[in-house]
Amino acid sequence: MKDYFQDKEPRELKERVFIITWAALFFFFILVARLWYLQVIKASHFKQLSRNNSFRLLKEQAPRGIISDRNGLTLVENRPGFDLSITPEDIPDLERTKNLLIKLTTMDSEAIDERIEKEKGRPPYRPIKLKENLSWEEVVKISAYKFELPGVSIDVGLKRNYKYRDATAHLIGYLGEISEKEYSGYKKMEPNPYSPGDMIGKTGIEVSLEDRISGVNGGKQVEVDAHGRLVSVVKNIRPYPGNNTRLTIDLPTQLAAWEGLKDKAGAVVAIDPRNGKILAMVSAPSFDPNDLSDGLSRKKWEGIITNPFKVLTNRAIQGQYPPASTFKPITAAAALEEGVIGPETKIYAGPSFWFKGHEYRDWKEEGHGTISVHRAIVESADTFFYQVGLKAGLERLSRYAKEFGLGEKTGVALMNEKEGLVPSSEWKKRVYGVPWYEGETVSVSVGQGLLTTTPLQLLNAYSAIANGGTLYLPKLIESIETPEGDVTEKFAPQEKRRVNISQKTLNIIKNALRGVVAEEGGTGHYILNVGGLEIAGKTGTAQVARLKERTKNIYSIPYQLRDHAWFVGFAPFNDPRIAVCVLVEHGGFGASAAAPVALSVIQTYLEGNPDIMARYGLYGAKGGENATPEGENAGSEKPAGKGAL
């Protein structure tokens, strides 16, 4: 044992201990000297600073980027707004100040207390915001009493101005105060770009592009006097505004869609089938995002979220509905591709179809007679597709539905998109624990039963039919540019895949869709056969409840039980440049409720719509498909006129 230690006796190391000891003492000496300097020599100076707490940090939120349509027409901009804040630590008599503020503004005592309560536990001297968007009158009154109100301040802040309010609400979204969850989510970023109380995108484009359009916040280190009034700015870092965004949306088309839908519940989406650019996306009922972004009262917020119509839901991507007859072209594609029928195979399509003791009715009481697939689509013959779908079988119907992109998210740049549902027998067994019944295949073949789709999914499928078989990733964003105008990102069309269906089959379907509008007896003939537009498409009436009696008078049915109305189509037939999907919840027949909306949207895009332009004050602005997406002349004084737009 003794040898072991003697062997390792670290004599040579111990020479260094001397140096280390003195080095350590040297550091200790510096520390003591520093403490002496701060706490004894400079003590009175720091005591003074501490008593006044005279240094404050004020943050300055960066202006968010401007969002415009494809032609550069502004959809969302920033406008100055006046906010009222108080710093309770600077207020000698809080009760008196409160009473004065109640007299000078529209706030009541309860509202003030609610705001102060919410900020409990904040760092001292951080102002509490009492009211956003003061009226001009309030600003003037408070300013007049300025010297009676120490610790009260009016700040000019930039507010979001959603120019088209409910018409673009779901698409663009709204802002809200950053939640605790969102804030901690951003903690991963170094440095955290947000602080509590910041406004952040909550839905729509505002949240999808949050990182690009929010800009970089700045702030000031300021010195204040004993009443909290600014004495000097010690340091100032200017905020840097967020990037501006150009969407693929065409404003007049969007507005036409909104005008067509605004009194109803449902969704309208329009897309350019040549590249997947979304031209319009509307959901109704809607809301005014300006109200939401101003930090609305609890009561108003509760009114919105408890509304039975779910106004915040973007039905275009979150509503899942049975596609009904609009699914028939896909059933037809499955049957044609798999050789279940040929193009000329004629089948008897009577008033009803009996299968395993159940009667499956056709919408048309007298039936359609013996017809081929072309006429079956044109007349939307249920009994034809019951038989064909049953022969094709569920597995093949599902496969073709998926081929067209149903049952999967389209991947559009919006949050919380839904997938819809393409059922399979294994799926049903797994989820419901019961086997698939063949009768359900009969329902699926006409787009009913468990099959559901979002309006955007269905539109994308039709867009693929229109463009000869390419399934695009729907695009919403054209480009992003810096505040100085340098384009930082451009978004090229993105092909998801080629739909694995022969050109021959696609042509049969496309021709049939044209027949729906162009031929006598087609379900869209009366409303959509407008000269020059060459619309092709399909109507649909999705059953919500099975009714005992047939009735044409939808008003005799309770609202909740009325059918959903669909129209999906594209135009012009020979060179499709726009595809539109309209869904009206509980709207009744697709032809009468949905088709007129689609007509107005297509007309606006292809030919311009002076009426809409005038109503929204877009004189001389470019719009419609003939406008160049560069939009150099947007806002010029040119008079509005058909064709010139």
Place this chain on the structure above:
Amino acid sequence: MIEKRLLGQIDWLVLTITLSLALIGGLSIFSATYLQEPTLYQRQLYWLLLGMAVMAPLVIVDYSVFERFAYPVFALSIVSLIVALIFGKTVGGAQRWLSLGFISFQPSEFAKIAFITALAKYLSAKEVPPSGMNFRELIIPGVFFAVPFLLVFKQPDLGTALIFFFVFATMMFAVKVRTRTLVFIITVFAVAAPFAWRFLKDYQKARLLSFIDPALDPLGSGYHILQSKIAVGSGGFFGKGFRGGTQGSLLFLPAHHTDFIFPTMAEEWGFIGAITVISLFCLLILRGIGIAASSKDRFAFLLALGITSLLFWHMTINAGMVTGLLPVVGVPMPFLSYGGSFLLSMLAGIALLMNISMRRYIF
């Protein structure tokens, strides 16, 4: 294993200083947080009790046992650092925490002790020529250092990474590095730095710059240093009294119960209090160096010196940072700052120091 006469050799000085500092810490944490989290100080005291339970075996078991297991324990701590990086909880922007379900801890704290033990073992077995180690001989200890350093740096925890560096440098200084080699290494880094600068992203550059000059970040660390200096300075000679401070308890200071606990204490107890704490640390450090100097083998010497330097650098960098002498990096003050893992690892270090102290006169 434990003999009666060993117990008689317990280093009461080290233990007393440690507990005094920990109690001062508990008081300061209470004073800093009673307005917001009135029970936080209790949690620190529970950690202190747990820490003392952990200390017992570390004092009793002969340190040669720790020497034997130094490498596997070091490897384990490296693995836990990697796991924390991949699966760790994010607190305050960095992935430092590992959750064991009922409790979370910071693997980097335990890695400090494991690193010192492993490096002490390696260096103690190394034959060092009188002129010092050359470049080739430095490679293996360099790897010992670089692995935990980079993992901690990646979290990102700049403060702890710096601690690793200073402890490593101190231990290498003790075993001696050849002057020529040292000059060579410093030259290489000085030349490479401007090139490395070009590969940094803008925000990384901004962070490094504001690290060197806090005035460049007036909304962040620049503001914190100002408030910290106000806290320390306004304490004056006698202080504002217990719970009399306003800078700390009113949240002017960031992390006022962890990294900025010293100014909270200095505001309330003044120059007298601050000098007391500094003196206690000075005594502890000198005692630690003394234990190293009188130890009976190379491993014990290096281990004692490494742990002492760990305490020293933590204390010096923290005190320097809160008094505005050094840039703001997240380095807590041993025994005073709130934090369970940190307190445990510091107490474990003290236990090892006592372990060596007890056995230095045993033959």
